[in-house]
Amino acid sequence: MAVFPVVKGTRLRATRVDACGMPIAGPRSRVVTEGWISLQLSPQMRDADEIEQTNAEGRVCVSDRTPPERKWWNATLELCKVDPCLFSMFTDWELVTDYAGESVGFSDQKRVPADRGVAIEVWTGVGSDDTCEVPTTDDILSASGSTLPYGYFVIPVIKEATLGDIEIGASAATFTLTGITASGARWGRGPYNVQATDVDNTAGRLLTPFKATQHIRVLRTTVPPPAVEEGCCPLILPSPYYGATAIDEAPAQPACDAVGTNEEQRIDLGAATSGAITLSFKGSAPSASIAHNAAATAVQTALEALSTIGEGNVTVTGAEPWDVEFVGALGESKQPLLDGVATGLTGGTLTITETVEGGQF
Template sequence: MAVFPVVKGTRLRATKVNSCGLPVSGNANYAVTNGWVSLTLSPVMQEAEELEQRNAEGRVCVAERTPPERKYYNLTLTLCQVNTCLISLFNGWEQELDWDGNAVGLRDQRKVESDYGVALEVWAGGKADDDCPTPEDDSIFASPTSGKSYGYFLTFGTEFTLGDIEIAASVANLTLTGITFAGPQWGRGPWNVVATNASNTPGRLLTPVTDDQHFLLQRTPIAPPDPTPGEECCPLDIAGKFTDPNFYFGGPDGEPAADVAPAQAACSVSP
């Protein structure tokens, strides 16, 4: 049994995916930021239905009930600053460029992006009671860690739209709203987010995401990634990095998927 608090969002990573959750390679297809205020999920349910049949006398002769079922979640992400590449990653809006090719703004569009989405990963703080177990022997020195653990949250969102924008004598937060979807082609993911052994070696999810799951919440000792430089979007390369013997899903001759994701290329932002 896992018992842990979820307190404070410490980091958010957004990765571009297709409508099945498959990570999409591209020049600006992921970003890590701490420039966000909150992420909210609200379940949208298929309500339970009462099935009833009365006989000729008007008495109930058959009574049954279908259970409620989750359809998806409404997603609400509030940003505390304008991040043009991140907003474009979510809703497909065109970034406005200056004379030197630098992004300086956004232009909206009528169409709501639904062919692509984002995998949203969030790390939360909060100390659990079992974060600091009493050592039984000196083997603990073989794999020292910070002693911290984190709440790790994964979901997939699409159909994002930008909410109301108020310009006044106050801070204007930007709100993106969308809906979740199942992302089975995410598999175990392209990132190292959980421990794979007693030494806390960072690796991919131990179990792939299935076609019935819209979010994952678990405890992990692996620290969240640092924000991408300038909190800008960075290149993502899946096919070029997940090569033999580091297969994403598995090799042609039954080779297993890689437990540890290969590192993506270093990302830099021009001054």
């Protein structure tokens, strides 16, 4: 049994996730920082219900109660540095960039995102007297890397994050983000190596996946925390990620300045002589009708009008077949295939294929 105190937060990693904790791979999906002051977690409970029934005489004949139940945790993260990537990741605020495209700030917005979140991992010390245990076997001699213990906390989803008051005066300003946790079932065993998988201290993913009702996991680990990295960094996922065939060791993550490939797809009508198509993406409503001989600019306009793409996030070239490249907010990431429906095509068949896989670093 591992018994350990928790002292001093040493490192914090934030990862972009969906509302159920599934990591979102892409060029700006993780941040590792030491620029934080504290993380506070407070359970939000559903109070117990008293059940009582009196008889005709007014005496209690039935008395019971339902137990209290945890609904979620309220999370408060206090920061001592402004990291535009981290703020944008939590709040979905627009990043402000400089002439070279580097993130230098952010602009706020009215809407608070609820359809996605951020996973937080925190490493702590365990106290000086608990750091150096007495070995009972020679396994430590062949272990890979350090075997010093750390406390490890993982919260797969913090969502509905808001920024608290900012006071600028004759003292250091701090920044507070608050949100609530949610089920982390899609975090699974996670995209990183955080736990020893054997007596040689081989670093691997969590040994057991998160369950649907779990919001937090705390454990003792001998796998050291990641190094601090500047700015937003790319994220790639283990594959297979879920299930019995999921791999035990996650791949090394790309360097923060690594540039990934843009997803490219081809829309081919097979030399159709008449007819039209509509396109959709990630379940969006269909686009406007696109003629079989439409110019690339018309196809691009139709795609940019989709709610799941947006202006500036695709470029289209060619004259049927059309080549679509995902750029901007959709660049450097793996993307699902466009969906298409043909109407009255003559002399051809609609096919959509991936020509360059996105998100390869």
